[in-house]
Amino acid sequence: MVCVGDSSEIFLFDITTTGSFHHQATFTGSDDYSFSTAFSPTSSMFAVASQDGVISVWDRRFARNATPLNVAGKLATLKTSRPGSLNGASRCVAFSEGPIDLIMFTEQKEYVHLVDARTFEKRQILRLGETEDTAREPDIGGACFSPDGKSVVVVNERTIYQWA
DSSP states (O other): OEEEEEEEEEEEEEEEEHHHHHHHEESSSSSSSSEEEEEEESSSSEEEEETTTEEEEEEHHHHTTOBBBBTTEEEEEESSSSSSSSGGEEEEEEOOOOOSSSEEEEEEEEEEEEEEETTSSEEEEEEEOOOSSSGGGGGGGEEEEOTSSSSSEEESSSOEEEEE
16 A cells, blocks of 8 residues: 655555555655555556656565665656646546556646556657636546546546547
8 A cells, every 4th residue: 555645755555464554665756745646457566646746656566675765666757747836736646457558647737648657758648728728727636547448537627538
């Protein structure tokens, strides 16, 4: 289990078959608060989305050795198109269930990023923009992949979007 909140700290726990929790590591992915976490379908990776527009991805098998100064297991640091700004805050992160290994993260407003979760090198950015005035653009409320992994669903305060 990965826990985040109004802190830059990220807490990794192991949950036993008896339901007890064992703290594995506490570390930092960015300089600001975190909002969202997700595990890959195999649970080998997890991602954390932060207020400052930084998305950190770890291999959980090595993250147990992580400390705030030692980011063991960190696979990638991704950023929104406007890191450090309110509109560039990353509010939601998710992994696809297949058939393509993707990680998706949203910005506060307007943009959704799809990244190849195997190499973290290829990226596609979807724009929800309903207006040219970013200040009037509604906040993104959430995003997910369809169960078959073939489409993306994103909602804001006005509309539900779906892409194949």
